[in-house]
Amino acid sequence: MADSIPQSRSRDLDKLLLRPGNLVGPTFEAGAQLRDDIKECVRVLVIGAGGLGCELLKDLAFSGFRNLEVIDMDRIEVTNLNRQFLFRLGDVGKPKAEVAAKRVMERVSGVDIKSHFCRIEDKPISFYNDFHIIVLGLDSIEARSYINSVACSFLEYDSDDNPQEESIKPMVDGGTEGFKGHARIIMPGVTPCFECTIWLFPPQVKFPLCTLAETPRTAAHCIEYAHLIKWDEAHSGKTFDPDDPEHMQWVYSEAVKRAELFGIPGVTYSLTQGVVKNIIPAIASTNAIISAACALETLKVVSGCSKTLTNYLTYNGVEGLHTKVTEFVRDKDCLVCGPGVLIELEASVTLKKFIDLLEDHPKLLLIRVSVTYRGKNLYMQAPPILEEMTRSNLDLPLFELMGKTPRDIVHVTGAAGKGDKKQSCSRKLRVVFKGMVGVTDMDMAGGA
């Protein structure tokens, strides 16, 4: 027996990391060095400190990671307590990221978790480049899309349009709804990014306004009428706040009145909240399953200690238990993870004109654009001080600002999308100056 050997805290994990194996990744080098590297050098960012995030922080801490950071803009609510096991009743109202980080550090000694109580858009893009891998525990398509575009913006291609390995920022993404969930690995440039397979997340169907106003049939129609039409009629200028119980109560009682008028059954306060806040049912077990799968894949991507998921796992426990792994393929023309949208310009085009051009570009439709080139801010919309500092660049030719480089990658951030459904994003553009290329056809990634 091994009684004489003092036991190690990493007793179980050591078997996986210290012993060689045959069913491992190509980079796997078993040994204490690997374990120590994971402990000391690898930096992991967890996005979201909710149902998945709480589990992820615990799971990653027990997978040998010591340098974790977590970002979440939300505060703890009573309805989180049925699954977000790091929070207690007394924590209600406190920032999720801070409490989650504190609790895991209290129980897993040696782990360091830095918390960020803010929106993901509040961090500069460079913040995200500081991590070896990003793990997403989110419940919104918009947030996933944003982080995906940020991670993909770090990707660089060589002159043959092959992704450069050291520029790949891996992501592991999880999501749940009721008894169902998914876990996936995104290696930008190698496996499909979130945008390549955006069809997996169909947008939520909204009720036509004429149905709400003229032919309501269901309880949800009556609720949305009260929420979207009646509220504005009755409260000129006052915005509806879904977190204000008085507001919710008002919508509920109006919905009841409307339902009675039309003889429609089924309006309850709970349904009103569900419809208005678009509540997705969530339970502890599914979050535990999906987070565990994500944390395990994170460890495998980083260490190579086993095969990795290729590349999308679905879990469904509604009728029996079904798990399925699907290998999705990249969209070669993806705007987000591809080599970048080609923009051909005259050398005389100013930064201002360039920015205007992006707004009308049919593939981009970008507004409120900020521009960076090789880490240097050419123009920033915000904060005001940066805007002021960079404003003078607007009238200079982009070619000059890029050091007369005939073709190179330019990063832009802004809001994209059609109509009023704009969302924050980051885009990579391949800027080529007409008549300049071929003279000194440099390797785009050369000086990176």
Add this chain to the structure above:
Amino acid sequence: MAEPKVKYDRQLRIWGEQGQAALEKASICLLNCGPTGSETLKNLVLGGVGSITVVDGSKVEVGDLGNNFMVDESSVGESKAKCVCTFLQELNDAVKAKFIEDCPEELIETNPSFFSQFTLVIATQLVEDSMVKLDRICREANIILIFARSYGLMGLVRISVKEHTVIESKPDHFLDDLRLNNPWPELTRFTETIDLNTTDAVVQKHTPYIVILVKIAEEWANTHGGNLPSTREEKRQFKDLIKSKMITADEENYKEAMEASYKVFSPRGIGVSLQKIIDDSCTEVDSSSSDFWVMVAALKEFIANEGGGETPLEGSIPDMTSSTELYVNLQKTYQAKAEADFLVMEQRVRNLLKKIGRDPASISKANIKNFSKNARKLAVCRYRLIEEEFNSPVQSELQKYLTDEGHGTLQEANSVKVLPENTAAGLYILLRAADRFAVNYNKFPSEFDSEMDEDISRLKTTAVSLLNDLGCNSSTVSEDLINEMCRYGASELHVVSAFVGGVASQEVIKLITRQFIPMSGTFIFNGIDNNSQLLLL
């Protein structure tokens, strides 16, 4: 204390007040509180189960600090059951939590009646011999049992209970019960009040597709000897007929009618799985029959008599383009029929109860109503004794899982090794071989760093002999997988435990709430590439 309803809001939206009440009544026993057990229980305590009893005889060791969140530095040397129990209590003070510092294997040997006080037993990290013994005890006492095991990058979850019946299976996708292919007289009469050949554009656009389809189906039947479309050509013609009634191209209700036309073509009567349930010998009820089977017996009578081959109507309709008035009236027509069917069912249930010598009022109105409404979605799950699975697994299935189909050894694809499809089955065999190994060598394969190479060949020999005993002489398990199993050295990794515990707790919730359908067979978690599998042995 916050309003418990608020705290549980996100799960009440899944299993409702009734499901929650069942959870709050449940009394759960956990055997062994390593990470697999602790994580399973954590998910249930958060959800508000009634009471938990943690059974573990071990003391917290330093190694436990690296995989179990419910213990910390200060717990080293203390009872693990006590530490885990204390932490779990912190998560939810509505749960009654207690612990017993006792070795589960000993309890199984010496105090089998201990288990009969629980609703459900979760047995984690038990080896084969103890699993078999505990299974017999629980089967005898009719206690639901669930096994969960984590071993390196693999895991196992298995439910064991004689019979589990479900009324509210709540499937995601289930055909609406509209009877478009078999309308009852009131529905036909309702549609007769509406003229499809209207000239009023507003009426034309607001006639619900149910009405459109019932009327067009009737029109079709009148010209086709009373039959509905059955061939592909007829179905196409039927859709053309719908199209011909459109006045403008933007009539959403007619578009919906085209899309829903398959509901007219679908066969009448009940589905295969329900047929199997009403054919079950349990429908020959006597005084010992469960409420479920009494109601199934009544359902069988209903289908054969008043139902004319159909179940009681569910009574709800999906949202569809319609004027409010027509929609609400249509809804009432469906509800009225469902209510009438329920009353017939109720009478039949009461008569049956009387016949078998039970109080005719012993099944509540609400339960019969719920049963009537869900009659098409009933489910019955039965589980073999684990001993039977271990000694005589379903040969054809096991062979199927183990067969390589050319993947016997790892294939080299782009110089990257791809795992063969039978990996999960191989892991299952090797886990069982590891338990046999432990009996012979008093340790798990390569549990310690000494004798690593010897253990690989020992495990191989053990696996070969196990396969022989199972009658699978021709099957082998790949060297790579044997090597992999030895590499695991019986480690209990936190992430694997969290996954396995998550699966186990999700199944426990389905079993206790009696909603949704629990998994069948033996679930093998394959943490190597996540191609997990359900083995039906």
